[in-house]
Amino acid sequence: MSAPLTSLHRCCQRSALLLLVARRQWCSSSASPPPPPLPRHRRLLLFLTQRYYDIEMLVNWKSQLKRKWLEWKNIGPRSSWRSEVTSQYYVLRLRGGFRYAGQSEWFRADHRGRFRQDFLKHKGTPLEEVDMSHTDINFTGLRNLASQQSLRTLKLRGCPYVDDWFLSRLHVFEDCLEELDISHCPQITTGGLAALRNLKGLKRLDVSSLPRIEIAGLVVILLEEMLPQCQITATGYNLDLSQAGGEKEVEELSQRQR
Amino acid sequence: MSAWRRLQVKLRTAPGFFASIQLTRRHARQYGPLTLCRSLSTGSPLQNKYFKDLKAQLAGFRKKASDALPGSSWTPLLVSPNLPPARVDIVIIGGGVVGWSIAYWLKQKEMIREGARILVVEKDPMYSQSSTVLSAGGIRQQFSLPENIHLSLASVNFMRKINDYLGVMNEDPVDLQFNQSGYLFLASEQGAQIMEENYITQRNAGAHVSLLSPTQLKQKFPWINTDGVVLASYGLENEGWFDPWTLLNAFKRKAISMGVIPCHGEVTDLKCTTKMLRSDSDEIMAVKRINYVKVQMLNSLEYQPVECSIVVNAAGAFSGKLTKMLGIGSGPKDSIAGIPLPVEPRKRYVYVVNCPDGPGLDTPFLIDYSGVYFRREGLGGNYIAGVSPEEAEEPDTNNLEVDHQFFEEKVWPVLAHRVPAFEKLKVTSAWAGFYDYNTFDQNGIIGVHPLINNMYLATGFSGHGLQHSPAVGRAVAELILDGNFKTLDLSSFSFGRILSQEPMLERNIV
Numbered sequence A: 001m002s003a004p005l006t007s008l009h010r011c012c013q014r015s016a017l018l019l020l021v022a023r024r025q026w027c028s029s030s031a032s033p034p035p036p037p038l039p040r041h042r043r044l045l046l047f048l049t050q051r052y053y054d055i056e057m058l059v060n061w062k063s064q065l066k067r068k069w070l071e072w073k074n075i076g077p078r079s080s081w082r083s084e085v086t087s088q089y090y091v092l093r094l095r096g097g098f099r100y101a102g103q104s105e106w107f108r109a110d111h112r113g114r115f116r117q118d119f120l121k122h123k124g125t126p127l128e129e130v131d132m133s134h135t136d137i138n139f140t141g142l143r144n145l146a147s148q149q150s151l152r153t154l155k156l157r158g159c160p161y162v163d164d165w166f167l168s169r170l171h172v173f174e175d176c177l178e179e180l181d182i183s184h185c186p187q188i189t190t191g192g193l194a195a196l197r198n199l200k201g202l203k204r205l206d207v208s209s210l211p212r213i214e215i216a217g218l219v220v221i222l223l224e225e226m227l228p229q230c231q232i233t234a235t236g237y238n239l240d241l242s243q244a245g246g247e248k249e250v251e252e253l254s255q256r257q258r
Numbered sequence B: 001m002s003a004w005r006r007l008q009v010k011l012r013t014a015p016g017f018f019a020s021i022q023l024t025r026r027h028a029r030q031y032g033p034l035t036l037c038r039s040l041s042t043g044s045p046l047q048n049k050y051f052k053d054l055k056a057q058l059a060g061f062r063k064k065a066s067d068a069l070p071g072s073s074w075t076p077l078l079v080s081p082n083l084p085p086a087r088v089d090i091v092i093i094g095g096g097v098v099g100w101s102i103a104y105w106l107k108q109k110e111m112i113r114e115g116a117r118i119l120v121v122e123k124d125p126m127y128s129q130s131s132t133v134l135s136a137g138g139i140r141q142q143f144s145l146p147e148n149i150h151l152s153l154a155s156v157n158f159m160r161k162i163n164d165y166l167g168v169m170n171e172d173p174v175d176l177q178f179n180q181s182g183y184l185f186l187a188s189e190q191g192a193q194i195m196e197e198n199y200i201t202q203r204n205a206g207a208h209v210s211l212l213s214p215t216q217l218k219q220k221f222p223w224i225n226t227d228g229v230v231l232a233s234y235g236l237e238n239e240g241w242f243d244p245w246t247l248l249n250a251f252k253r254k255a256i257s258m259g260v261i262p263c264h265g266e267v268t269d270l271k272c273t274t275k276m277l278r279s280d281s282d283e284i285m286a287v288k289r290i291n292y293v294k295v296q297m298l299n300s301l302e303y304q305p306v307e308c309s310i311v312v313n314a315a316g317a318f319s320g321k322l323t324k325m326l327g328i329g330s331g332p333k334d335s336i337a338g339i340p341l342p343v344e345p346r347k348r349y350v351y352v353v354n355c356p357d358g359p360g361l362d363t364p365f366l367i368d369y370s371g372v373y374f375r376r377e378g379l380g381g382n383y384i385a386g387v388s389p390e391e392a393e394e395p396d397t398n399n400l401e402v403d404h405q406f407f408e409e410k411v412w413p414v415l416a417h418r419v420p421a422f423e424k425l426k427v428t429s430a431w432a433g434f435y436d437y438n439t440f441d442q443n444g445i446i447g448v449h450p451l452i453n454n455m456y457l458a459t460g461f462s463g464h465g466l467q468h469s470p471a472v473g474r475a476v477a478e479l480i481l482d483g484n485f486k487t488l489d490l491s492s493f494s495f496g497r498i499l500s501q502e503p504m505l506e507r508n509i510v
């Protein structure tokens, strides 16, 4: 009688310990403050996913579908008759806007995503300015713009899917791009800003309010060093190094990154 | 009369009553009010209570005795809670980035949940000697072999979508801290031709690399001294460096969440059965099959034989030692058993230097034609630098001590020559790590060993294993579960090339 009981007991003990061990390893690596409690429906979902494989599966499927949808939107038009206006169609479908070189008229989709077809008149003209602010453009979508080798201005303000990999791809415009706005992009980090070094023709750069840049004062100085001809706008940060004990912060960061 | 009698009886019971109350009080002090209630409510509790008392006292005594012993959690019968299971399907030896990547891909590819039981054995829970966490963390496409370029491209695609692969529900997303700074290779007169050939290979494989003349180089990187440079190649995209520890942990976290069993212990022995086979050339070969892996627990005498059907050797720099246990390399000179796994540890130093006037955010991962490399580390004016010593001057691999003289003699002069600002650098710290060095041709060895028909090798990456780990993990998982390579054909990395003495030399080894 006692033998199976003890083994059961041991079994439980072991699994509990395993769990403990597994957990402990992960919490030590990032000493971040505990995250705020989740809203009730998320907690319920978490509870269910931890107990039922089916629910976990469904949740996974949902996020997969979301990713697929984003990819599909960004792949852009594929039919061959549109090949001359791929970029234009792509920009309008994502509800962005563009301006042809040598013209002042902007083409944009309306708030319901509809757009007039009259941009087709200027088919052969290259684009000079593209405004993709607050759209779902991502790394894949950038391919649709790569053919625009006279693009001078690219606005990507507040794009949730513009990340460091996107910035590293911007070298396709290395000879033409003069103005770039990547302010309010939640995913950009310093590691991605380093890739802007390939845009040596850049004249204006807006890096305001990037939430993942930690010590903005230093980063802006480094950016200015890297792109000497470029005028850099960086608002929305507390840039006063001396006031915020910046020196110390810099030291701390360098220590941490080491 | 009867009334008197009744009174007497009452009086007689009274002392007993009082006594029992006293007794229960004492108990209540010891055991709380619960016992009090129970003893009052049950009819004859006294006897039971005596045994309970005794039991409790014995338990207390046992606890005291065991506490008094050195190593207090000792009890004669309890099994160590971290012992691995006695029977699994696949044992992966080595919990470095390659091992965990294989574990993840095996789980990712299995058709049904818990379809395979996978155990990862790691002897060093702090990873104090693992190459993974001691590496420089670079990833590049600038190789000379198409296979290596494809491996890098596949891995970089993996890293770009790392959260789709390795994100765990309700945990923080993985942040690799990828620095998109590119690699810059410099070539002298002798190397220029090779660099051009490599460039063509790289472009054909789909890598975004550009060639620069010394003037262009000076224009792009004004802080470089171009003396002696004839040609340079610079990676525009998908190159840079990241935090190896994050990648390792991300693989580990995801694999564990998918059901891989982690275990801290050292594989000290492999038990196998041997069969004699006659080869085509009429050679008698002893082909082995591993049945048990002996896992020795850390800091104890305890061990567990783990029965398994497949073993993956991902022990990095020490994988040669593992195959040696099976007698590989100790057979007669001209037989297959006489050829050892040509992987051995080679010590490499990495120096952290501080130079406030250095090139800053502009710094790529620069590799000079002399082999000296450096890259930026963080934003505080720190850089890391190093060079591989010459074959004849390989340092002793018994420890991980750093030779500071080596920096003064071999690294600093080149750095200061290449980047004049580095004249005034200060070494702030340094570390050393082991390359999993393939002495035969400095490339990975992937596939089954011909003499051990259930041991898969994934080792010998000689300084580029970290960046290839995502793609290598997938390839090994395909080899195990599908029987051959599906997405990337890596059959040229098999052990066969060592048997036939046909090296696949990679020219861009750093």
Ligand SMILES: Cc1cc2nc3c(=O)[nH]c(=O)nc-3n(C[C@H](O)[C@H](O)[C@H](O)COP(=O)(O)OP(=O)(O)OC[C@H]3O[C@@H](n4cnc5c(N)ncnc54)[C@H](O)[C@@H]3O)c2cc1C
Pocket (backbone or CB within 6 Å): B093, B094, B095, B096, B097, B098, B099, B121, B122, B123, B124, B127, B129, B130, B131, B132, B133, B134, B135, B136, B137, B138, B139, B265, B266, B267, B268, B314, B315, B316, B317, B318, B319, B322, B348, B349, B350, B432, B433, B434, B435, B436, B458, B459, B461, B462, B463, B464, B465, B466, B467, B468
């Ligand atoms: C200084 C330095 C710089 C580098 N720079 C780069 C770079 O820039 N880019 C790049 O891609 N690569 C780089 N590398 C190479 C890279 O680190 C390795 O190729 C890679 O980490 C190999 O991974 P691994 O998992 O095979 O080995 P490891 O990380 O060494 O893991 C093997 C594990 O197996 C364990 N083990 C060994 N024997 C046993 C046993 N008998 N039982 C149980 N466990 C065992 C060990 O404890 C170890 O943790 C560098 C390496 C060094 C040393």
